[in-house]
Amino acid sequence: MDKSKFHLVTYNWLFLLFVFLFLHFWQHISVWYIVGLVTAWLLMLAAGSLFFRWNFYLDAIHHGSRRVKQVALTFDDGPSVQTEALLKILKQENVPAAFFLKGENSTMYRKIVRKAFDENHLLGNHSFSHNVKFTFQNRKSVREDLLKTSHLIEKITGKQPLFFRPPFGVTNPEIAKAANDLNLTVVGWSLRSFDTRYNNAGRLLKRLQQKTRSGDIVLLHDYPEVTLKILPQYIEWLKQNDFQIVSLEQLINKKAYA
Ligand SMILES: [Zn+2]
Incomplete structure (x- = not known):
């Protein structure tokens, strides 16, 4: 390393x-x-x-090439009751996305996880329980948590995920070692939507439109109502402004599954 x-x-x-x-x-x-x-x-x-983007403890990928007008959409913290509605929009718009799944939620929404996978969206590991405790665990416990989630995703889809996004974007030496042990590609983001904080759809959409740049990995969340509300408009805006929405795999040129 x-x-x-x-x-x-x-x-x-x-x-x-x-x-x-x-x-x-x-x-x-x-x-x-x-x-x-x-x-x-x-x-x-x-x-x-x-400060995740400092890459202080580990080398995470936060964006793709800034020279190509492409972006990737990512949704954290799912699956949830809303995931199916998100999938419907993505299907209508014919664009791919990546879902960084919580293991705990995935046990409850197995069919949705499978559906997302079948519809060609990428699935990544976002830890099992996604709690504050995760960030204070030792290497072995972090590894166990991550394996539990990866095994679950593999059981549902037949594929072992390689993309990992740390909960809250918090990193430390133990998380760095565990991710390295499991050969995970740590994926951050370059554009944070703040969709868990803004509940004003107009404001959220405006923020995204003002901030989107070539190569961005856009961080959205799976469950906020406001995300569902703005998603069709944001995708339309991206298309109208010649941004190609590509899979995260393509944007960062890394394999999503083992
Ligand atoms: Zn999260």
Whole structure:
């Protein structure tokens, strides 16, 4: 595995700590320099966890080529009672999408998962329970959670998913190691719709229209009503503005299944 930014930062930090300790004991610089250095390192680790796009702990893919007018639509946190309605729109518009599924939900909506797969949408792993606990688990527990979800998807579709999107976009060394153990391609996003926060359809649509760029991986969610509401208009707008909606596999040039 290539050394991540986390490793590089930590090695440099250890070197600085060594220098500061030396200066403290031999030149009697204030202990507060060391306290400041430790604080800065801890803040850096926390920020690296929260700012997914820094790729601090792992190398995730956040967009495709910026030179080709293509985008991929992704829906997180499904399946849900609404997935079927989303599938209907995607079918009418004849566009592919990727669904990052929660394992727990997938056990309840097996038929919908199968339907999405049969209609040529990609299925990715978005963890089993998608709770805060996931982000504090050790490598083994993260691996077990991810395997549980991948096995379930494989049982329903016959295909083992390789795309993984971490819940909340939070990463850490344990998640990085587990994803690497399982050879998963970690997929982020470059355009966040905020469809779980905005319930005003006009505002959401406007935001998407203003922000969409070539190569974008668009993050939408499976369950908000507002997402269902704006989806046909957003797709129409993309088509009218010559954006080709392609599968995530095509956009990032990676295999979605083992
Ligand atoms: Zn999620």
